[in-house]
Amino acid sequence: MTRNGTIAITxxxxxxxxxxxxxxxxxxxxxxxxxxxxVAEADLSHALDLADEEAIARAFEAIGPLAGLVCIAGTNAxxxxxxxxxxxxxxxxxxxxxxxxxxxxxxxxxxxxxASIVLTSSVSAHIGTDxxxxxxxxxxxxxxxxxxxxxxxxERGVRVNAVSPGWVDTPFTDRALAELPDGEAIRAAAGAxxxxxxxxxxxxxxEAIMFLLSDEASFVTGTELIVDxxxxxxx
Amino acid sequence: MPVAVITxxxxxxxxxxxxxxxxxxxxxxxxxxxxxxxxxxxxxxxxxxxxxDPGSVETAFSAIADRFGAVDALINVAGIxxxxxxxxxxxxxxxxxxxxxxxxxxxxxxFGLPLLERGAGKAVVNMASVSGHVATVDYPAYVxxxxxxxxxTVALAQEAATRGIRVNAVAPGWVNAGFTDKALAETDDPDAxHAAARDxxxxxxxxxxxxxxxxxxWLASDKASFVTGQTLFVDGGFMRKH
Ligand SMILES: NC(=O)c1ccc[n+]([C@@H]2O[C@H](COP(=O)([O-])OP(=O)(O)OC[C@H]3O[C@@H](n4cnc5c(N)ncnc54)[C@H](O)[C@@H]3O)[C@@H](O)[C@H]2O)c1
Ligand SMILES: NC(=O)c1ccc[n+]([C@@H]2O[C@H](COP(=O)([O-])OP(=O)(O)OC[C@H]3O[C@@H](n4cnc5c(N)ncnc54)[C@H](O)[C@@H]3O)[C@@H](O)[C@H]2O)c1
Numbered sequence: 318m319t320r321n322g323t324i325a326i327t328x329x330x331x332x333x334x335x336x337x338x339x340x341x342x343x344x345x346x347x348x349x350x351x352x353x354x355x356v357a358e359a360d361l362s363h364a365l366d367l368a369d370e371e372a373i374a375r376a377f378e379a380i381g382p383l384a385g386l387v388c389i390a391g392t393n394a395x396x397x398x399x400x401x402x403x404x405x406x407x408x409x410x411x412x413x414x415x416x417x418x419x420x421x422x423x424x425x426x427x428x429x430x431x432a433s434i435v436l437t438s439s440v441s442a443h444i445g446t447d448x449x450x451x452x453x454x455x456x457x458x459x460x461x462x463x464x465x466x467x468x469x470x471x472e473r474g475v476r477v478n479a480v481s482p483g484w485v486d487t488p489f490t491d492r493a494l495a496e497l498p499d500g501e502a503i504r505a506a507a508g509a510x511x512x513x514x515x516x517x518x519x520x521x522x523x524e525a526i527m528f529l530l531s532d533e534a535s536f537v538t539g540t541e542l543i544v545d546x547x548x549x550x551x552x
Numbered sequence: 553m554p555v556a557v558i559t560x561x562x563x564x565x566x567x568x569x570x571x572x573x574x575x576x577x578x579x580x581x582x583x584x585x586x587x588x589x590x591x592x593x594x595x596x597x598x599x600x601x602x603x604x605d606p607g608s609v610e611t612a613f614s615a616i617a618d619r620f621g622a623v624d625a626l627i628n629v630a631g632i633x634x635x636x637x638x639x640x641x642x643x644x645x646x647x648x649x650x651x652x653x654x655x656x657x658x659x660x661x662x663f664g665l666p667l668l669e670r671g672a673g674k675a676v677v678n679m680a681s682v683s684g685h686v687a688t689v690d691y692p693a694y695v696x697x698x699x700x701x702x703x704x705t706v707a708l709a710q711e712a713a714t715r716g717i718r719v720n721a722v723a724p725g726w727v728n729a730g731f732t733d734k735a736l737a738e739t740d741d742p743d744a745x746h747a748a749a750r751d752x753x754x755x756x757x758x759x760x761x762x763x764x765x766x767x768x769x770w771l772a773s774d775k776a777s778f779v780t781g782q783t784l785f786v787d788g789g790f791m792r793k794h
Contacts, residue, residue, distance in 0.1 A: 464792050467754060468754055468789070468792060468793070471754035471756070471789055476755075482778075483778075512710060512713035512780055513713055513718075513778065513780060521777050521778040522778070524775040524776070524777075525775075525776070525778075528770050533766045533767070533769075533770055534767065534770075534786075535766075536724075536755065536759040536763040536786050536788045537767065537786050537787075537788075538754055538755060539789040539791065540789075540791070540792075542779070542784060544779050545779075546778045546780060547713055547781040550706050550710060550780075551710070
């Protein structure tokens with residue numbers, strides 16, 4: 318386990334984010350939050366929009382040396398190919414893909430040799446739910462970004478991996494379901510979509526992130542850790 | 553004390569896994585062709601067992617049941633390798649590969665699941681390989697068995713989920729352990745093979761067996777409580793490199 322230093326966490330105010338902040342602190346590390354919303358529990362908190370490169374640059378400048386980077390921030394939007402507004406598509410890509418890339422870009426000069434980067438994809442990179450074309454595309458792109466970056470960072474001994482959750486019990490899921498007329502019925506069926514018969518708690522995703530951050534995963538790079546309770550395996 | 557059953561425990565990765573699980577506070581039941589001894593004075597039971605022989609596996613698991621009553625983690629590391637192109641391979645050699653590398657996992661699951669059900673840990677971890685995804689030249693039987701290990705992992709994850717048991721696989725690249733030693737012994741140019749084994753990874757080196765063992769331990773732990781039916785690559789970026 319990386320024993321000291323600071324871990325920068327985007328999306329730290331969200332469900333998976335705050336669980337990760339707590340795990341990072343429990344491991345004796347400092348948590349630096351980057352989110353639209355401030356994170357009182359974090360050791361450092363920068364409220365910013367990941368669509369804004371200058372704000373990202375300033376935040377990483379202020380945060381300083383890093384033992385790791387966790388990119389969790391993400392946004393969802395409904396829309397099909399035939400009706401998705403161009404601006405909605407661009408916003409999802411700007412946050413989920415470009416925001417992740419820019420966080421890596423500005424974290425890069427501050428990452429210690431042997432540091433670890435964890436990105437957040439989704440089982441959505443592997444399936445298609447009708448009506449979320451931008452989100453699915455963006456999560457596939459995060460995997461491409463992870464694979465590309467794993468080669469680039471390997472020369473410094475910096476590992477780059479992704480976690481892909483199935484359904485997680487967070488505000489993200491609550492919002493997505495609230496937008497649907499049959500949202501409560503879908504929630505009731507969500508557990509049964511996993512081999513383990515339930516959604517994940519955010520802490521279970523945070524533990525997978527912690528593993529990938531830590532020296533326990535010293536030979537793990539360029540890979541996707543699917544933490545989905547068997548969602549993709551269930552038919 | 554939680555109990556881990558480890559097959560192939562006398563081998564390179566098996567020894568490292570035994571050590572790492574003992575460090576995590578597990579009692580060990582160690583299976584190999586001849587009796588494996590727990591590393592560094594750790595407590596445990598060594599069992600001589602041929603994983604390709606159903607009677608032998610059944611006997612081993614009844615000894616485990618007698619001694620421990622329950623099992624928390626079943627870790628299938630044992631495996632063999634056989635170098636031969638398809639055109640030249642004896643059918644008996646092909647069968648032996650399938651029997652040990654895949655059939656062995658079927659048998660330990662068959663006799664181990666009732667014990668896992670009684671344990672608290674409820675985790676199975678199987679040793680796969682990047683060779684299940686890329687065709688290692690002249691090792692067609694090995695490549696086939698390692699892909700089958702992943703399919704078996706998925707199938708068992710499905711079946712065992714109803715009993716609360718998680719089943720996952722770990723896929724290493726090259727590891728500084730028995731398989732690599734054997735490949736080095738079989739080649740005319742060990743230096744070239746060594747360089748190839750190093751350069752095959754983004755991280756520019758092979759794994760030490762402990763690095764594989766620590767990933768196994770994580771998957772076997774409650775920290776991986778929402779991970780099932782998966783293969784975790786512990787390959788230093790082998791799959792990403794071209
Ligand atoms: N909840 C799930 O079921 C689920 C499943 C698979 C993947 N994921 C992924 O996990 C990640 C986190 O999910 P969550 O469930 O914790 O979501 P969440 O909505 O609770 O948290 C997301 C966080 O990202 C922040 N964020 C969004 N846009 C931002 C922007 N432009 N700039 C800065 N911060 C921004 C939000 O403020 C929020 O705090 C996301 O990438 C999501 O795609 C979630
Ligand atoms: N070393 C590598 O580079 C590498 C890479 C990827 C995957 N693996 C996998 O890791 C596992 C262990 O590899 P290793 O390098 O430690 O090999 P190893 O040869 O050192 O260990 C394998 C062990 O399995 C035991 N075994 C074989 N057949 C058996 C049988 N019928 N019954 C009981 N025990 C039996 C052997 O006696 C040996 O102790 C294998 O499954 C292998 O496929 C190894």
